[in-house]
Amino acid sequence: MSIRLTPAGTLDFDVLVDVFNKAFADYFMPVYHEAEGLRKYIYTQDIDLGSSFVAFSGKEASGFVLTGIRKAEDGLMVRVDSMGVAPKYRRKGVATILLTESRRQAEAMGAKRIILEVIQANSRAISLYTKQGYQVARELKNFQWGQLPLPGEISLGLTLRPMGLEEAEAASRLCYTYQLPWQIDRLTMKKLGKPYECFRAETGGQSVGFAVLVPREDSAHLFQMGVIPAARRKGVAVAMLGELQRAFAHLSRWSALYVPAEERAAVGLAEKLGCQEFFPQYEMQLFLPGYGRRPLEPH
Numbered sequence: 001m002s003i004r005l006t007p008a009g010t011l012d013f014d015v016l017v018d019v020f021n022k023a024f025a026d027y028f029m030p031v032y033h034e035a036e037g038l039r040k041y042i043y044t045q046d047i048d049l050g051s052s053f054v055a056f057s058g059k060e061a062s063g064f065v066l067t068g069i070r071k072a073e074d075g076l077m078v079r080v081d082s083m084g085v086a087p088k089y090r091r092k093g094v095a096t097i098l099l100t101e102s103r104r105q106a107e108a109m110g111a112k113r114i115i116l117e118v119i120q121a122n123s124r125a126i127s128l129y130t131k132q133g134y135q136v137a138r139e140l141k142n143f144q145w146g147q148l149p150l151p152g153e154i155s156l157g158l159t160l161r162p163m164g165l166e167e168a169e170a171a172s173r174l175c176y177t178y179q180l181p182w183q184i185d186r187l188t189m190k191k192l193g194k195p196y197e198c199f200r201a202e203t204g205g206q207s208v209g210f211a212v213l214v215p216r217e218d219s220a221h222l223f224q225m226g227v228i229p230a231a232r233r234k235g236v237a238v239a240m241l242g243e244l245q246r247a248f249a250h251l252s253r254w255s256a257l258y259v260p261a262e263e264r265a266a267v268g269l270a271e272k273l274g275c276q277e278f279f280p281q282y283e284m285q286l287f288l289p290g291y292g293r294r295p296l297e298p299h
């Protein structure tokens, strides 16, 4: 059966929603979007529907690739956000054709590198990406926890004060010195729609850290949290988590996602507090012609 690709932006949006949900129907975790949710996701992740594609096998939509594009100081950043093929069309080369086209588009735009993330247990996707020339760039860890075993009385006299997203962005620049994964990057943060809560942590009138939280019904995603370099190794992070837990006592499940494994302080903190790790991922990268092969620099 012939496979034809159509730019996602030229199609009725429901066709994309439908093939997206079919492709993820048997995924490692529930992934399902109504049209509105997928639109919001496309907005926050900077997905460009002009360089995203739906594959048709005969008349039926069989697969898709969503491509994110961002401008960075050192050029264009391109990311395969997600891709999938409906179960009955798998193992027929659909994903290979989709990825080949997204690579062609990225090269035509002048990109020098494409990134993507994949769950480490997703061996068929890893095999697919490896065949396309992608290599593991780094490991990303996901953590979840319920009530943390924190000190009964939170020490340090730490106070959390609400602040705006712009201030949180500035605090984030002070605290993170490495390239943040796309999903928790400051460019994603800028586009967070409500509900979100940003806090400045203070001790003795001094700002020592910040946290950005996305509360849901009974869970919370700790989008970013950081302690300024001068205040590290003094128990600030543990005190902040304690204050957050106290302020949002009705939320029983917490998560922090896409923590780079080389971020030893964050990983060490999560281990010390007994957070559970789930679905570790790889960030993979494909170098395109002209890539300088410089090591990734902090920004």
Ligand SMILES: CC(C)(COP(=O)(O)OP(=O)(O)OC[C@H]1O[C@@H](n2cnc3c(N)ncnc32)[C@H](O)[C@@H]1OP(=O)(O)O)[C@@H](O)C(=O)NCCC(=O)NCCS
Residues within 6 Å of the ligand: 023, 024, 027, 081, 082, 083, 084, 085, 086, 089, 090, 091, 092, 093, 094, 095, 096, 097, 118, 122, 123, 124, 125, 127, 128, 129, 131
């Ligand atoms: C991963 C996925 C996109 C592959 O789609 P596909 O159209 O079946 O892939 P292709 O037919 O182009 O296969 C290309 C290569 O992928 C790998 N692959 C695909 N399916 C595989 C399987 N079931 N087992 C092992 N390797 C597999 C192989 O290396 C294959 O090459 P080969 O056929 O020469 O062995 C599809 O299985 C899928 O949609 N899975 C659910 C969603 C998902 O995991 N998306 C990726 C993460 S965002």
